[in-house]
Amino acid sequence: MSHNPEQPASLSRRQMLSRIGLGIGALGMASSTMGKMALGKSVRATQNKPNIIFIMSDDQGYYDMSCYGNPNIATPNWDKMATEGVKFTSFYATMVCSPTRASLLTGCNHERVGFSWIIKFWETWALNVQEQTIPRMLKQAGYVTGCVGKWHLGHGGEAVSGCKGGMPKNYGFDYYKGVPLGHYGHIEGKRPHWEQTESMSPDEVTATSIDANTTEGMKYLADLPMHDTENAVDFMTRHKDVPFFLFLAHTAPHVYHWVPDKFKGTSNWGDYGDILQGLDWTTGEIMKALKDLGIEDNTLLIYTSDNGSDREESNAPLVGGKWGISEGSYRVPFLARWPGRIPAGKACDEIVSVMDMLPTFASIAGATAYLPTKKIDGKDVAEVLFDPSISSPRDELPYYKNKRLEAVRKGDFKCRFSRGPDPQDPSDKTPPAGDPLELYNVKTDPSESMDLIGDPQYAGTISELVEVRDKWARQLGDSLSKQSGSERRRAMGCKS
Numbered sequence: 001m002s003h004n005p006e007q008p009a010s011l012s013r014r015q016m017l018s019r020i021g022l023g024i025g026a027l028g029m030a031s032s033t034m035g036k037m038a039l040g041k042s043v044r045a046t047q048n049k050p051n052i053i054f055i056m057s058d059d060q061g062y063y064d065m066s067c068y069g070n071p072n073i074a075t076p077n078w079d080k081m082a083t084e085g086v087k088f089t090s091f092y093a094t095m096v097c098s099p100t101r102a103s104l105l106t107g108c109n110h111e112r113v114g115f116s117w118i119i120k121f122w123e124t125w126a127l128n129v130q131e132q133t134i135p136r137m138l139k140q141a142g143y144v145t146g147c148v149g150k151w152h153l154g155h156g157g158e159a160v161s162g163c164k165g166g167m168p169k170n171y172g173f174d175y176y177k178g179v180p181l182g183h184y185g186h187i188e189g190k191r192p193h194w195e196q197t198e199s200m201s202p203d204e205v206t207a208t209s210i211d212a213n214t215t216e217g218m219k220y221l222a223d224l225p226m227h228d229t230e231n232a233v234d235f236m237t238r239h240k241d242v243p244f245f246l247f248l249a250h251t252a253p254h255v256y257h258w259v260p261d262k263f264k265g266t267s268n269w270g271d272y273g274d275i276l277q278g279l280d281w282t283t284g285e286i287m288k289a290l291k292d293l294g295i296e297d298n299t300l301l302i303y304t305s306d307n308g309s310d311r312e313e314s315n316a317p318l319v320g321g322k323w324g325i326s327e328g329s330y331r332v333p334f335l336a337r338w339p340g341r342i343p344a345g346k347a348c349d350e351i352v353s354v355m356d357m358l359p360t361f362a363s364i365a366g367a368t369a370y371l372p373t374k375k376i377d378g379k380d381v382a383e384v385l386f387d388p389s390i391s392s393p394r395d396e397l398p399y400y401k402n403k404r405l406e407a408v409r410k411g412d413f414k415c416r417f418s419r420g421p422d423p424q425d426p427s428d429k430t431p432p433a434g435d436p437l438e439l440y441n442v443k444t445d446p447s448e449s450m451d452l453i454g455d456p457q458y459a460g461t462i463s464e465l466v467e468v469r470d471k472w473a474r475q476l477g478d479s480l481s482k483q484s485g486s487e488r489r490r491a492m493g494c495k496s
C-alpha cells in the first residue's frame with residue numbers, strides 16, 4: 001500500500017453511519033419522496049443570485065463534440081449550448097481526475113492544495129476540509145448546494161465506505177448522490193453508491209453496493225449518466241425557488257466503455273460515440289428541466305471535462321492525451337450558457353482554467369465576502385464569459401504532472417522542459433532536466449507541430465517562460481529542479 005507523501009501522520013477516526021445492502025433495485029429511485037426543501041437562507045430576490053450548474057464529464061476530449069468539429073457524432077444539445085452561449089477553445093483542466101476536481105472546488109492549482117495525482121482505491125487521503133470551496137462559499141452566500149455523480153476527492157481506502165471529513169457534505173454540499181471513485185472502480189468488485197441527503201450530518205452516508213460483474217450492476221453503471229441526471233433534475237426541482245449550485249460530475253466516457261441500451265448503435269463512431277451521444281442527451285434533459293422549471297434565464301450552465309481523453313483521436317487537433325502535459329491532456333471543451341447574460345453563438349480563444357471557476361462564481365453570485373482567505377491561483381473571468389472579445393485576466397498556466405513542472409504557457413507560447421536523459425541509457429542525448437526543450441505557439445499551432453526552440457528570434461520568449469516556470473516552482477515546487485515549493489498546502493488523511 002502506498003501513501004501520499006502529503007498525508008499527515010495523524011488520521012482522524014472514522015465515524016461513518018452506513019446502511020449497506022439496499023440492493024441494486026433501490027438505486028434507480030429518485031429522492032422525490034423528500035419533497036420540497038428550501039435550505040437557502042433567502043429566497044431568490046434578484047438576478048444577483050443566479051443558479052449555477054457545472055457539468056463535468058470524465059475523460060472527454062476536445063474532439064468529442066460535434067460543435068468542436070467531430071462529424072462522426074451527433075451532439076445536438078452541446079451544439080445548442082454553443083449556439084446559445086460561448087464555446088471556449090483554450091480552456092484548461094489538468095491531466096487527471098482528482099487534481100482537476102480539487103482545483104475546481106478550491107480555486108487553486110492542484111499542487112497548491114496537495115493534489116498531485118489521482119486518489120487510488122486503496123489510498124486514504126482527501127481534500128483538506130480546511131480549504132474554502134465553491135459549495136461552502138456559495139452556501140455562505142445563501143445558496144443550496146448539491147453534487148451528483150463522481151466524487152474522487154476522498155473515500156477512505158479499500159472499503160470505499162466513507163471517511164469522516166472526506167465526503168461531499170464535509171466541503172459545503174447540502175446533498176450528494178453518486179460514486180466515490182469512477183464507474184470503472186466497480187469492475188474490481190462491489191463498490192458503494194453513496195447518498196448524503198439534505199437532512200443527514202456531514203459524516204453520515206447511505207451506501208448501496210454495485211458490482212459491475214453482474215448483468216444488473218453493469219447495466220446500472222452503463223446507465224449511470226441517466227441516473228445521475230435524474231437525481232440532478234430532482235435536486236433542481238426541490239430547490240427551484242432558491243438560488244442553487246449543482247455540480248453534476250458524470251462518470252462517462254471514461255473506460256470501461258459500457259454503452260447504455262438506449263444509445264447502442266446510434267452513432268457513426270462505435271461504442272464510444274454511442275456513449276457520447278447518450279451523455280449529450282443527458283445535457284438536453286438538464287436544459288429541458290431548466291425550461292420546465294422556469295429558471296432557464298436565471299441559470300449559468302457550464303459543461304466541460306476533467307481532462308483530455310486517453311484516446312488520441314478524441315483530442316484532435318490537439319496531440320497527446322490524458323496523463324500528460326500536451327494540449328490534448330490539459331485542454332478540454334468548455335461551453336457556457338446563460339440566456340440574456342452570456343452572448344449567443346460566440347467562440348472565445350482566451351486562456352481560462354478550471355482554477356478560475358471559484359473567483360468567477362464568487363463574482364457572479366455576490367459571494368466575494370466569502371472568498372478563501374488563503375492564497376488561491378484562480379482569476380475572476382466573469383467578464384470574459386459576458387464579453388468573449390475582451391482579454392482574459394489569465395495569461396499564464398503551469399502544466400504539472402505529478403509534481404513535475406514539465407511546461408508553462410504564457411500568452412501564445414508554451415515551453416516544454418526536459419525531464420532529462422534516461423539514466424539507464426548512456427546513448428540518450430536528451431538535454432538535462434529542466435532545460436527548455438520545445439517551444440510552440442499554441443494559439444496558432446495548438447497541435448504543437450512546429451517546434452520553435454532553435455529559432456533565435458524567440459530567445460527572449462524562452463527566457464520569459466523560464467522565469468514563469470521558476471516562479472511557479474518556487475511557490476508550488478518542481479521535482480525536476482528538486483524544489484519543494486514554499487506555498488504548498490497539505491491534503492489530509494481520512495482513515496479511521
Ligand SMILES: [Ca+2]
Nearest residue numbers: 058059097306
Ligand atoms: Ca478523468
